[in-house]
Amino acid sequence: MNKNGFTLIELIIAVVIIAILASIAIPSYQNYITRSKIKEAQSNLIALSLSAENNYQRTLNYPTASLTTSSALVANTVFKSWAPSSNAFEYKYVSTDGSTYTLTATGNETKVSGCTLTLNNQSVKTISGCGSVTEWMK
Structure with missing residues (x-):
């Protein structure tokens, strides 16, 4: 470093180092965000399931409905x-006879489409179509 400030070479090296770090960090962060949205959907499905099971305990039937x-x-x-914590997924509940049900979460946002x-x-x-996430997370 000279007495007047940084040289052009020093600045270019600093910019290159920052670019390399960003090229590593940004994809990792995006993957983290996607995984957190999928985990959120799993939590919401479990919460909905608990509500359906609670109804079954009280009435010996699951709610008969097609809530799309x-x-x-x-x-x-x-x-x-229950209320979804974000709009990343659309949730559905289907029970045609009251003895079974299926809950579905379908991605709405770009990262989970x-x-x-x-x-x-x-x-x-x-779980399907969720990129690198191929099974329910724990």
Whole structure:
């Protein structure tokens, strides 16, 4: 370093180092965000499942309904205490006969578009189209 400040070479080296660090950090951060949205969807499906199971304990039937949007779920009396924590996923509940149900979360946002998670009354969990996430996270 000379007495007047940094040389052009020193500044270029600093910019290159910052660019290298950014090229490593940004994809890792984006993957972290995607995984957190998927984990959030899993938590929401489990919360909905608990509401359905609670109803089953009281009435010996799951709520018979086909609720195909998150807003329809929130409006239903069985799921009234639940609300999605974000709009990253759209949630669905289907039970045609009251003896079984299937919950589905489908990705709405760009990072989770095409990602689908399901959970049924037998605790069978599936996940598809979620990129590098191929199974339910713990």
